Structures are given as structure tokens and as C-alpha cells.
Amino acid sequence: MVFRLSIIEAIALNEMKDRLFLSLNAYKDILPLSKTARILIKPNLNANMNALTGNTTDLRLLAAVVEYLKTRGYKDITIGEGTNSGYYRNNISVIARLKVDALAEYYGVKVIDLNYSEPVYIDFEDGIKAGVAREVVEADFMINMPKLKTHFEVGMSVCMKNLMGCLVGQENKKKTHLSLAANILNINKKIKPDLHIVDAVISMEGLGPTRGTPVKTGTIFIGTDPYLIDLICARFASFDYKKVRTLAEAEKRGIIDADYHRFVKEFKIEKVFCFAPPKAGPLAGFIHSPKRQKYFLAVRNTAFFTYLASTKWFGYLLFISGLRQDNFIEEEMEFDGLSFDINKCSNGCVKCREYCPVGFNLPKEFDKDKCIECLYCYLVCPVKAIGFEGDLGFMGEQLRQYDEITRKVT
Numbered sequence: 001m002v003f004r005l006s007i008i009e010a011i012a013l014n015e016m017k018d019r020l021f022l023s024l025n026a027y028k029d030i031l032p033l034s035k036t037a038r039i040l041i042k043p044n045l046n047a048n049m050n051a052l053t054g055n056t057t058d059l060r061l062l063a064a065v066v067e068y069l070k071t072r073g074y075k076d077i078t079i080g081e082g083t084n085s086g087y088y089r090n091n092i093s094v095i096a097r098l099k100v101d102a103l104a105e106y107y108g109v110k111v112i113d114l115n116y117s118e119p120v121y122i123d124f125e126d127g128i129k130a131g132v133a134r135e136v137v138e139a140d141f142m143i144n145m146p147k148l149k150t151h152f153e154v155g156m157s158v159c160m161k162n163l164m165g166c167l168v169g170q171e172n173k174k175k176t177h178l179s180l181a182a183n184i185l186n187i188n189k190k191i192k193p194d195l196h197i198v199d200a201v202i203s204m205e206g207l208g209p210t211r212g213t214p215v216k217t218g219t220i221f222i223g224t225d226p227y228l229i230d231l232i233c234a235r236f237a238s239f240d241y242k243k244v245r246t247l248a249e250a251e252k253r254g255i256i257d258a259d260y261h262r263f264v265k266e267f268k269i270e271k272v273f274c275f276a277p278p279k280a281g282p283l284a285g286f287i288h289s290p291k292r293q294k295y296f297l298a299v300r301n302t303a304f305f306t307y308l309a310s311t312k313w314f315g316y317l318l319f320i321s322g323l324r325q326d327n328f329i330e331e332e333m334e335f336d337g338l339s340f341d342i343n344k345c346s347n348g349c350v351k352c353r354e355y356c357p358v359g360f361n362l363p364k365e366f367d368k369d370k371c372i373e374c375l376y377c378y379l380v381c382p383v384k385a386i387g388f389e390g391d392l393g394f395m396g397e398q399l400r401q402y403d404e405i406t407r408k409v410t
């Protein structure tokens with residue numbers, strides 16, 4: 001078997017673009033011949049917490065991939081994602097909140113919410129059929145762009161797990177949980193992205209996928225085999241692959257064999273981290289144990305529980321008890337602009353420039369009309385020299401949980 005895998009190190013936007021472009025040139029042979037081929041990019045937009053928290057795919061990496069494809073002349077590029085069920089149920093567009101739609105507009109590419117796509121049915125365990133988005137199945141070339149993060153149910157979320165976002169709506173996503181690892185493998189059997197680009201620039205350790213801790217790992221993995229990349233990411237995070245349920249399932253099915261292990265063992269990795277494991281609190285740990293989960297799911301899938309979970313007070317109770325990782329804040333952000341305090345900005349660290357996905361020459365040049373309102377610059381400034389004008393809305397929750405750590409870790 002011929003494995004293809006590249007690892008690059010990058011933190012700042014220019015490093016990311018330069019090194020990614022060089023690395024992607026090594027994969028030119030697998031790019032579609034037709035410049036009008038339908039290219040689908042599938043990031044991880046699991047929640048409305050942005051990339052700096054370690055939760056979702058970095059807009060800078062997304063921008064770099066789009067730019068690369070456009071430079072090569074591709075004309076039909078779509079960014080597609082079906083965010084997690086809770087946001088869908090609450091009618092919250094994570095794509096809009098993370099400014100992926102603004103980024104897509106800036107670069108002149110399309111964006112779709114796969115939760116509203118026409119389903120194509122695939123086989124799950126126990127004879128169940130689940131619908132994945134037609135656009136994913138029919139794409140001529142698919143690029144999977146997961147975030148590297150811990151996941152309290154499966155251990156780690158990388159290439160394999162990211163494809164859960166191809167399922168259409170909550171009604172299909174919840175079918176996965178009946179046999180989580182096996183069904184993630186079933187999705188991967190049907191959907192086979194041509195290329196995987198893993199955002200491990202700021203990863204997440206601890207209680208992922210949403211309430212973990214960001215860790216600056218400054219790395220991007222590129223390759224064609226999701227099992228191999230997930231295996232190498234387990235080594236990168238110093239995780240026992242047998243405890244990552246998707247990898248254990250892939251080995252059980254005979255997909256991961258001795259060749260994989262030999263390659264991963266011998267592959268040279270410059271940096272290795274020791275991620276804190278995704279240990280859930282006592283209540284969540286008790287309920288989500290594989291032994292008890294089927295009883296929990298039986299309760300969760302009743303109409304009464306669905307109603308209860310949709311109420312504000314019960315949702316908040318689930319959030320503070322740790323049984324739910326997301327807090328579905330209704331209020332949108334209202335952005336009136338940014339201010340730059342030259343007196344505070346004395347160290348000229350240019351971190352704001354390094355993190356701006358559209359490449360503004362910050363802090364000197366800011367163009368409100370072209371700004372995509374991602375707030376990366378505002379969130380990374382170590383001396384709070386950048387002011388936000390407007391109403392933070394849902395973004396206030398990210399600041400409450402992550403403001404201090406984001407400024408330190410980036």
C-alpha cells in the first residue's frame with residue numbers, strides 16, 4: 001500500500017499560505033482535470049465557537065485552500081457543512097456566526113448548509129438507513145478539513161468523525177448515536193474524500209468537542225487516507241489509538257492493519273504533544289458510558305424530552321450540569337466596527353495581522369467594508385488594543401469561557 005502524508009508547521013497566515021501551497025503541489029496529480037469540476041470543501045463547523053477556541057476549522061486555512069484552488073483555475077468551489085443538531089434545532093446558522101458565508105463571499109465561492117440538503121440514504125447498523133447530503137455524494141472532488149480535537153464520546157475527532165457533518169438534519173444525525181463508532185465507519189465507507197487537510201494549528205484537548213481547552217500545536221496534516229491520518233494524529237496527541245473508538249473499530253474491521261502501524265511508527269514527526277484526555281464530569285460520564293448510553297438515548301429520543309430540551313431553562317440546566325456542551329444563545333452579534341488604540345499597541349507584535357483571514361495589513365490598514373467580522377484580530381491582541389464596537393450577542397459566551405486563554409495561547 002502506498003501512503004501519502006505530509007505535515008507542515010504554521011501559525012501565521014503567511015506561513016500557512018506559503019507552506020500549504022508548496023505541500024499541495026505534491027498532490028496535483030489527484031486534482032480533477034476539468035476546471036469546472038464540482039469541488040466540495042467540508043470543514044468542521046460543529047458549533048459557534050471559533051477556531052481560536054480549538055473547536056472549529058480555522059478560517060485562515062479555509063481561505064488558503066480556496067485561494068490555492070482558485071489559483072489552479074477551479075471555478076466551482078463550495079464550502080459545505082451540516083453543523084451539530086442543537087444549532088439546527090434552534091434555527092441558529094453556525095455558518096453565518098462563524099463568518100464562513102462572509103469568507104465565501106469575499107473569495108467568490110459558494111457555501112451550503114448540508115442540514116437542509118436532499119438526503120441520499122446509506123446503510124447504518126441494524127438495518128437502519130441514514131441520509132447524507134446529495135452534494136457530498138455527487139461532488140467530483142471532496143476535501144475534508146477537520147479540526148484536531150478531543151471528543152468525550154469517541155476519544156478524538158479528526159478525519160473520520162468530521163464526516164458526521166455530512167448527515168442531513170437532526171433526524172439523521174441522531175441515528176448515528178445508536179452505534180456511534182460503527183456508524184461513523186459506515187459513513188466513511190460511503191463518503192471517501194479525495195484529500196484531507198487537518199487543522200491542528202490550534203487544537204483542542206480536554207473535554208472536547210466543545211468545552212475543551214485550546215492548545216497551540218501549529219501543525220497541518222495533509223493526506224489521502226483518513227485512517228492513516230487519524231492514527232498519526234493519535235500519536236501526535238500521545239493518545240492510545242485503541243481508546244479512540246473510531247480507530248479501534250477500523251482495526252476491528254480489518255481496515256487498519258500492520259502496514260498502517262508500521263508506517264505510523266516509522267514516520268518522522270517533529271513535535272509530539274500530550275493532550276489531556278476528554279474526561280467528562282461524573283454525571284455525563286455515567287450517562288454516556290457505552291453500557292448505559294442506549295437507555296439514555298431511548299429517553300432522549302422521546303417527544304417529551306425533545307420538548308423539554310428545547311426550553312431555555314432546561315437547556316441551561318443541561319449546559320451547567322455538563323450534560324450538554326453547547327449553550328444555544330439566541331442573540332446575534334451586531335458589528336459596528338473595530339477601533340485600534342495606537343497608544344496601547346506599543347509592542348508591534350503584529351499578531352492581529354497574522355490571524356486576519358483576509359490578510360489585512362493590521363493594525364495599520366483596516367477596511368470595514370471588506371472585513372468579514374470574524375473578530376480573530378480582536379480576540380488575539382495580547383494588550384486589548386483592539387476595541388469592538390457593537391453588541392457581542394452570542395460571542396459574549398465565547399469571551400466568557402475563552403477570552404483569557406485565547407489571548408495567551410495564540
Ligand code: SF4
Binds near residue numbers: 359
Ligand atoms: S480585520 Fe479582524 S475582524 Fe476583520 S477580517 Fe480581519 S481578523 Fe477578522
Ligand code: SF4
Binds near residue numbers: 346348362383
Ligand atoms: S495584536 Fe494588538 S498589540 Fe499586536 S500589533 Fe495588533 S493591535 Fe498591536
